[in-house]
Amino acid sequence: MVNHAGGCICGALRFEVTAPPLRVTVCHCRWCQRATGSAYMVEPVFDLAALRVTRGTPATYDHRSTGSGRLVHVHFCAACGTKLFLTFERFPGAAGVYAGSFDDPDWIAVRPEEAKHLYCEVARPETLLPAGAQAFPGHARANDGTPFEARVVPAALPARQVFAPGAVDAPGPRP
Ligand SMILES: [Zn+2]
Numbered sequence: 001m002v003n004h005a006g007g008c009i010c011g012a013l014r015f016e017v018t019a020p021p022l023r024v025t026v027c028h029c030r031w032c033q034r035a036t037g038s039a040y041m042v043e044p045v046f047d048l049a050a051l052r053v054t055r056g057t058p059a060t061y062d063h064r065s066t067g068s069g070r071l072v073h074v075h076f077c078a079a080c081g082t083k084l085f086l087t088f089e090r091f092p093g094a095a096g097v098y099a100g101s102f103d104d105p106d107w108i109a110v111r112p113e114e115a116k117h118l119y120c121e122v123a124r125p126e127t128l129l130p131a132g133a134q135a136f137p138g139h140a141r142a143n144d145g146t147p148f149e150a151r152v153v154p155a156a157l158p159a160r161q162v163f164a165p166g167a168v169d170a171p172g173p174r175p
């Protein structure tokens with residue numbers, strides 16, 4: 001595949017990835033809302049070996065997750081403040097890239113059948129999920145790593161309403 005490059009807004013940091021993402025997560029949690037200053041994080045997760053910094057040295061902020069108690073390392077530009085990627089004590093060998101930092105962010109496809117939408121219960125009220133999206137009220141896995149089952153969104157729906165009582169199992173036409 002063609003390598004995909006990205007970088008911060010001031011240009012001091014550049015990176016590239018040499019493989020497609022292992023998975024794509026859209027995280028609506030409050031931490032990601034704060035960290036991005038926006039509605040949610042579009043997070044393609046790569047094998048750490050497929051990610052390399054090609055210019056500059058990112059600064060790092062180590063955050064202890066209140067959910068897992070493990071450290072999340074935020075890699076960012078000390079000059080302009082742009083966050084580029086995350087690494088995780090909990091998932092060593094993986095890096096979650098801030099999709100907007102790619103030069104061509106559109107190469108990261110957020111397909112309903114592949115992308116997992118996390119923390120839908122605290123998503124911004126106006127954030128809609130498309131039909132077929134895989135939604136989770138919180139994380140996609142328990143702290144011991146056991147995966148939770150996704151709820152598949154039957155029709156476009158505000159993320160916050162996917163887990164409201166009766167929202168997804170609404171009665172259809174009667175036979
Ligand atoms: Zn910068």
Ligand SMILES: [Zn+2]
Nearest residue numbers: 027028029032
């Ligand atoms: Zn998050």
